[in-house]
Amino acid sequence: MSTHRLFSPARIGAIAGNTLLELVRQKVFYFLSIFALALIGCSFFMGFLQPELQFQVMKDVSLGAMSVFTWLLAVLATAMLLPKDIEDRTLYTILAKPVPRLEYLLGKLLGVLVMLAISLAVMALLFAATLYIKEQVTLAAAFAEARPSTPDQAAEIARSVKALTFTWSLVPGIIAIYCKAAIFAALTLLISTFASSWIFTIVISVAAYLIGHLVPIARAYLLESGGSWASKGFLTLITLLFPDLQLFNLTDDIVAGNAAPLALFLQTAGMGCFYLAVYACLAYLLFAKKEL
């Protein structure tokens, strides 16, 4: 009597855990040390700016770096997973066990998503810690300069400095960064199901990143100009196939002091989940028919 389950979260968990272990032992987290160095360097070399400007530049640079690093990690870590398993024939030994191809792909994707979540969380913690240290230094300098005579004055100085540092309004921006990286992990996995080499996969993923940032321009052109049916068809295809990556850039407004509205944040997160699911489904459809 067969005890086989058609869909097993335990098997997916085993593959995801193994993928995470692979990435950890291949030392992808060393990437984070570059981020830490950039952060420390940034906070050291801004002494000549006004304190308000110092915090703003730090947030801008750090959140920008978090976005680029998480995206790079997503593409580089995912591009190798499937081709390497095929090349080393490790995939044969896994699929020769009672493991459906869907579970294999989901496990790989889940492993990368967990790795990205850990990386982004570590970067966010480093970012918050750097801002906290900067806040303490700025507070000490502000107290030394203003010499507040009453507790109210001291509280006012503290409040004004704290408003410049890490606030919870940054969290939706960081989650949007994660959503963007997660979409690219799924897209890279999709490309790797048919790509002939991992270099091709990376090149196409980078091209998709650039196209994703041009989607708003394509959409505006589509809505405003007439154009031929061919160009309209092409632009419609582009705007449907690729997410509008500008939507995931919530951090610019947040750093400028405008908290992201909940509706906008939910729309962005929903868009992220939608594209993640679409790319994962397409990856499965291609991988299910792939001759190994």
Add this chain to the structure above:
Amino acid sequence: MPDPAISIRNLTKIYPIPFRRERLTAVDGLTLSVEPGQVYGLLGPNGSGKSTTMKILLGLVPATRGQTQIFGRDSSLVESREEVGYLPENPYFYKYLTGEETLLFYGKLCGLRGAALRERTRELLHLVGLEGAADRRLGGYSKGMLQRIGLAQALVQEPRLLVLDEPTAGVDPAGSRDIRDLILQCKARGITVLLCSHLLGQVQEICDRVGILHKGKLVREGELESLISIENQTQLIFENAPPELLARFEAEAAACGARLVEKSKPHATLERFFLEVTR
């Protein structure tokens, strides 16, 4: 009557050649059956369709035509693989895992958990003689050790069928003999083995039945003994026989109309000699 361990009927696999109208027929109307408990050797030159047949049997590649079954179940179904252990040719596995972690990983894929999985892992490490290297990463394993851990992962869910593609390729004679002994142990436990190998001497030692593929077709198939024995010849081997006795035998044989085909001293195999001097 129990279902055959492997049943292949009229199997054909045709690969399209990209950018050309031609097609490559890798397997052409193959029909064969392997009974439970048998060690079956699938032989053939490179490109004869052995690996493609194995891949179709394991659901890695779809057949163009025909049916493949494992213990009565359609082998393209994932659940049929509960009964199968597979060792591909020159597998690398995950170099960053230790031997023990490798078996734990494959065990989890087969639904094993907790104490039962740990116990099975210990048992297999002992079986393949890698207890001392359980904590070492596979990146530091020799070729022979990799094949042995590969065999262990193939056995992790106690399958009834073992599919081995060139299990001794690139392994030194001592390692090759270890793997041969492990296959014989599996046979003794009643596990059916489908073996694909170029080492005909080894196939001859362990297989009950063989099939020879050539250009995708099964050209000969049958019990090993009946395929290779020469029915009208008999071999006698004496120890310490004096020359007079041998002369009398020859004379008697000639008187009865028998022809002496060959008279020679038997040789030890080069493999046995190598193992003796390197032990």
